[in-house]
Amino acid sequence: MLDVRRLHMLKTVTARGSIAAAAQALGLSAGAVSQQLSALRRDVGVDLLRPDGRTVALTEAGRVLLEHADRILAAVQEAESAVASVRGTVGAAVTLAALPSTVARIVAPxxxxxxxxxxxxxxxxxxxDQAQLRELTLGAVDVVLGQRYHHLPDATPRGVAVSPLLDDPLLVVTAAGQADERPVALRELAxxxxxxxxxxxxxxxxxxxxxxxxxxxxTTPYITADIxxxxxxxxxxxxxxxxxxxxxxxxxxxxRTAPIEDHPILRRLFAATRHTETTNPTTAAVVAALRTAAREGRAEVRTPPLPPA
Structure with a gap:
């Protein structure tokens, strides 16, 4: 019988590109991951991975097995959520991935x-701010507080459920005394x-x-993602x-801050979890808390909704 943990390791190695990277993500040694993958290879009787430069890639058999592994792991997740729902209580631990720019106003509350x-x-x-939704699909985190800017198409991975929280505008920030608080036409920034x-x-x-x-x-003489x-x-x-x-x-x-009046730049903040038919009380509690914190922020930010992707 196939071991679910070994299937998860195969999925993680494929996503990370190497056994070493997968081991780091799983909190294991590279040797331990290699041993489990060797055991999985013996279980199925065929090679699942092949060298690909400095990384590894799936063989055809590995690709077929991974397709089934995705469904098996999703079923396990569904079973865990169903049991948690019957239990009806919030669990003992959960992992949240959040953007640095959301910590003070949403995450902390x-x-x-x-x-x-x-x-x-x-x-x-x-x-x-790195690949939160991928970490969610790999099971490395349970809830993501992520973002999508209005000009980008929706790229939500399969198997992920998204709950919109807040439409968050970018504001023009200058030194106090250099400008008034009137709305700014974007072309003024030229x-x-x-x-x-x-x-x-x-x-x-x-x-x-x-x-x-x-x-x-x-003119952009200062390039930094550090807010x-x-x-x-x-x-x-x-x-x-x-x-x-x-x-x-x-x-x-x-x-001093001022809104942009003619070409608003908006990001949609959302909470994401792995999709299950049965609500998991633990992740639901986290999403509810994020929604409450975002609602307080929404009362301060009156902006039009994002246009359709």
Whole structure:
């Protein structure tokens, strides 16, 4: 009989590209992963992986087995959720992956609420902007607080359930005293020195897309994904920054914020879990807490909804 844990290792190795990377993600030694994969190979009687440069790739038999493994692992997840639903209580542990820009205004309030409502629940929070939904599909995390910018198509992986939380606009941030709080036409920024994220990030792409729509190429002497650095440059009068509303503490001294009036740049924040037919009480509790925290933020941010993808 096939071992579910070994199937999960095969899936992880395939996604990570190497046994070493999979071992690191699984918290195991590379030797332990290799031994389990060798045992899986003996179980099926055929090679499942082959060298591919510095990585590994599936053989044809490995590809076929992985297709079945995805369905088997999904069924196991469904069974776990069904049992948890019958039990009707929140579990003991859950892992949340969240964007750095959401920690202060959404994640921290949500974790506080979870601590009050479910004191026995231990939440491990991974603050990262890298491949959260892939980590969700691999089972490395249980809930993702992610984002999608309005100009990008919906690329939600199969088997993932998404709950929209908040439409979050980017605001124009300058040093206090350099501008008033009136809405800013995006083309006005053509004459500004800007601090923006790299073009390789979703936010950087969204900003460049908006500039293109507005018909200009911006001057961007400061390239950084660090929002604290962007705000510091703005406060010093060295640059104008474009920062998501939820990432700005309203009490931050020395800055002034203004909305964009003509080409708004919006991101949709969402909570994502692995899709199951039966609601898992533990992940549902986390999503509910994130939704409550986002609702408080929504009361402060009055923006039009995102256009369809």
């Amino acid at each position: 949500a974790l506080h609420e979870l601590g009050v409502r479910h004191p026995r629940l231990t939440v491990t929070c991974l603050v990262t 004459t500004h020195s800007l601090a923006v994220p790299p073009a390789t990030t979703d936010c950087g792409q969204a900003i460049l897309h908006a500039f293109h729509q507005a018909g200009f190429t911006a 604290a650095a962007q705000l510091t440059l703005a406060r010093a009068g060295l640059a104008t920054a474009l920062v998501p509303r939820t990432a700005i503490d309203p009490a931050t001294p020395g800055i």
